[in-house]
Amino acid sequence: MLKNKHVKTTPEPTPLTELPVWQTLEAHQQRLSQVHMRDLFAADPKRFSRFSLDHAGILFDYSKNLMDDSVMSDLCALAEQRGLPDQIERMFSGETINATEGRSALHTALRNRGPSAVYVRGEDVMPDVISVLHKMRAFTDRVRGGDWVGYAGDAITDVVNIGIGGSDLGPVMAVQALAPYVKDDLRVHFVSNVDGTHIAETLRKVNPRTTLFVIVSKTFTTQETLANAHAARRWLVEQAGDEKAIAKHFVAVSTNLQAVADFGIDTDAMFGFWDWVGGRFSVWSAVGLSLALAIGIDRFEAMLEGGHEMDQHFREAPLLRNLPVLMGLLGVWYRNFIGTHSHVIAPYDQSLQRFPAYLQQLEMESNGKQVDTTAASVGYHTCPVIWGEPGTNGQHAFFQLLHQGTEVIPVDFIAPIETHNPVADQHRLLLANCFSQSEALMRGRTLGEAIDELQEQGLNDAEIEALAPFKVFPGNRPSNTLLLDQLTPKTLGALIALYEHKVFVQGVIWGVNSFDQWGVELGKKLAKTVVDELDAGLVVSSHDSSTNGLMNRVLAAIQQTP
């Protein structure tokens, strides 16, 4: 097998599943398969206080999980034996932990609010980080203050962020999440899909004189982003009647200075970041420029502070009192010992509607891997499918399956105690739904309870006998609840960092590199070939019959179009 010269091939001392603590955890699973969480709660009135933690404005209640003290302490022992404390230090101190790409993973440096230096290959990166933040401050202040004007002298009213994946999902999620903090007279739009509908519909809503395009691409080679950026550029030049307008209406966020210059954006209007920032970890960098434009740089920095607070906790707290560690380990417990396949994210906050999508990239692009860091097949399951929708909408769609389906699917409930939008008693209704869903998942309903309820409703015995089995819920279905004081820039920062570190914890346990994404390359490469063949317009026979058939159908339709 060909090996990248950067790949370290240090052999694992003991394979994960052969560690004695792994066998112990399997025995715990056997033991707990006979136990119902109802009984665990009944036996221990202090279960909530023993299995909950409060940090950085987030109360993490993990008491409604199918575990006990022995499980948690053995999961922590597993983390110790996989070298988690050492790996945490390696990440924070800029070691090349992304070995297949020969890079550090230092998103934590972007939100390092203290005076400490952070070294990458012997060089302190903090002066550059701070200098980009200063540049962002100066720029966002000018735009927000009306001092940055378009080609006709008008202030900016609309920002269009063009990017995809990590260059879209973080900013779009955060702009929605922090909607109450967004400047009243500034609208922020996001265009990611190469489907022309996305850019076309956005351009229909904006005025060229007052629109700023922020082109975000770490590589500045991403097909979708460049196609949309060129469309925006054509549109602007056509409307303005002069190429010079580009300088007033386009800025770039990238690590690729040359490609930005080749596109025609002045490199002075480029906000840089570095190869040690992974796309899905980049909202903290200049990739968050649209967010900073929307909420102002002080609030953007408050988000960095929230992230930093979670970083310090992750680095310093003992494993058993460490939020990201516990969250990550519980995920491993379900995936590898209980045998679950997916994990639901249910934010009970409409403004967190893109949070599940954001976490899909964060978790699945990071830990959706089948070889470990030594390039060997892992031989156990890694990242589960992450999915979800805001509550209460989800309750009227897929929660039926969570309650009575054949699979156990752990849920993360996320809710703010205080709302930005008090409407009559609706926030209480929202929280009541959130809490009662996790309670129902945990408790379930026994046949006896179902019969009692039907008797109370006045049904006769025959009706009860027929209906009661359908009203039984097994319960014993796990969930975490994350209760935020309020959804603010700071608590959002802490929440994002919490999930980032959860992903890291799981990557360490599974022994995978959470910071590369080779799996998306093949599709990109094949798309290039297919597009060239569609452009050539000749009958295609070089692929499998399905791909040939689909392409030839499109080619035939193009030929028939007058």
Ligand code: F6P
């Ligand atoms: O989908 C693959 C990916 O490389 C992501 O990891 C990344 O966030 C996205 O594409 C966008 O990449 P870029 O910022 O280089 O345009």
